[in-house]
Amino acid sequence: MSTSIRTRIIKIGNSQGVRIPKTLLEQSGICTEVEIGIDGDRLTIRPVPRLRVGWDEAFAMMALQKDDVLLDDMDTTDWDRVEWEW
Numbered sequence: 001m002s003t004s005i006r007t008r009i010i011k012i013g014n015s016q017g018v019r020i021p022k023t024l025l026e027q028s029g030i031c032t033e034v035e036i037g038i039d040g041d042r043l044t045i046r047p048v049p050r051l052r053v054g055w056d057e058a059f060a061m062m063a064l065q066k067d068d069v070l071l072d073d074m075d076t077t078d079w080d081r082v083e084w085e086w
Contacts, residue, residue: 003027020045 003024009016033048062068
C-alpha cells in the first residue's frame with residue numbers, strides 16, 4: 001500500500017516546489033539527487049540511478065577466477081617496447 005500526504009505548492013525564489021516529508025523520503029530511498037519527469041498528468045520523482053554500482057565486486061571476482069585478461073592481442077611497436085615505461 002502506498003503512502004499519500006496532501007501538501008501545498010510553495011514559492012522558492014523564482015520557482016515553485018513542494019516539501020517532501022521525511023517519512024516519504026525514507027520509504028522511497030531518495031536522499032540526494034533526483035530525476036523529475038512527467039507521466040501523463042503526474043510528476044514522477046525518483047532517485048538518480050547510480051552507475052557502475054557493484055563493479056568493484058564484479059572485477060574482484062573476475063580476478064579471483066582469472067577471468068580478467070584482455071580478449072584482444074596487443075600489437076606493440078618498438079616505441080612501446082623500448083620507450084614506454086610500464
